[in-house]
Amino acid sequence: MEIKQNDINLCIDLPGIKMKNPTMVASGTFGYGEEYSSFFDLRELGAIVTKSITLRPRVGNRPPRISETPSGILNAIGLQNVGLEKFISDKMPFLREISIPIIVSISGEDVSEYVEIAQRLSEIPDVSALELNISCPNVSKGGMQFGSNTKMTHDLVSAVRCATELPIIVKLSPNVTNIVEIALSAEEAGADVLSLINTLLGMAIDINTRRPKLGNITGGLSGPAIRPIAIRMVWQVFNKVKIPIIGMGGIMTASDALEFIIAGAKAVSIGTANFVNPISVLEVIKGIREYMQQKGIANVNDLVGSLDVS
Numbered sequence: 001m002e003i004k005q006n007d008i009n010l011c012i013d014l015p016g017i018k019m020k021n022p023t024m025v026a027s028g029t030f031g032y033g034e035e036y037s038s039f040f041d042l043r044e045l046g047a048i049v050t051k052s053i054t055l056r057p058r059v060g061n062r063p064p065r066i067s068e069t070p071s072g073i074l075n076a077i078g079l080q081n082v083g084l085e086k087f088i089s090d091k092m093p094f095l096r097e098i099s100i101p102i103i104v105s106i107s108g109e110d111v112s113e114y115v116e117i118a119q120r121l122s123e124i125p126d127v128s129a130l131e132l133n134i135s136c137p138n139v140s141k142g143g144m145q146f147g148s149n150t151k152m153t154h155d156l157v158s159a160v161r162c163a164t165e166l167p168i169i170v171k172l173s174p175n176v177t178n179i180v181e182i183a184l185s186a187e188e189a190g191a192d193v194l195s196l197i198n199t200l201l202g203m204a205i206d207i208n209t210r211r212p213k214l215g216n217i218t219g220g221l222s223g224p225a226i227r228p229i230a231i232r233m234v235w236q237v238f239n240k241v242k243i244p245i246i247g248m249g250g251i252m253t254a255s256d257a258l259e260f261i262i263a264g265a266k267a268v269s270i271g272t273a274n275f276v277n278p279i280s281v282l283e284v285i286k287g288i289r290e291y292m293q294q295k296g297i298a299n300v301n302d303l304v305g306s307l308d309v310s
């Protein structure tokens, strides 16, 4: 039975984060928000996740840093970012004015770097949550090394847990044999939310020069090509953990986002699609609403994990 537009409830709650719809933008694909402000009213977003920041500024890897693939992109940006203090002084003032949840993604080479950033950001008004990027495949120290080992994940999340009262989202890597083990380890160490997936480690070669297409040789694959893997991982993790999940990986349309929600994601994140169509996130929100109207589902929370495998 079709229901009225006004009866649709898209609000979701993640621990400590109230969102007016379940759709956010993925770290590293939306800059620090300002870059997209000329395309649409950023208040429409459920939340913004900023580019991962590190203690000191980073210039990133040598170019080329992006290579297109048949159904996505390979990137090896290497965590280029302005660094913690410049983020606080130059980027937070714009972000806090939007008045939506601001999730700051953080990364580090060792546990102490994550802890120091977490402590400092805990003093900054309007930081809604921290997302620990333990899954970057494009840096030589830290990053994915944390997220591919249960003990390292546990040690890192426990240390950050002791350093902050902000909600902690742990962003998982798909470049592991068993993502459920890592998810459980993060949950046990005190994570409030899990987000998955980061990019899949990949590589492409120019056959004319016989050189790698990326300066870093390897890179992270994102976009529609990775979506079935991401859906599978969200579903597997949803079946084992109690904390909420933010699902991402190749979401281009509302239908893709709904797959994640039905698989168990309470919220979804749009990444590569922002580069193809900067307002895709608005189209996703609109499409979710239309689907719910058509199916007679008033509350988006009723869709979360509603997969029928009978």
Ligand SMILES: Cc1cc2nc3c(=O)[nH]c(=O)nc-3n(C[C@H](O)[C@H](O)[C@H](O)COP(=O)(O)O)c2cc1C
Pocket (backbone or CB within 6 Å): 026, 027, 028, 029, 051, 052, 073, 075, 077, 079, 105, 133, 136, 171, 197, 198, 199, 221, 222, 223, 224, 226, 248, 249, 250, 251, 269, 270, 271, 272, 273
């Ligand atoms: C150019 C680029 C830069 C990225 N930078 C980050 C980053 O700084 N931190 C992070 O956690 N993920 C980063 N990611 C991963 C995305 O946030 C997302 O997890 C991944 O791309 C899968 O989603 P998608 O297929 O919708 O892009 C980056 C992805 C791309 C394409």
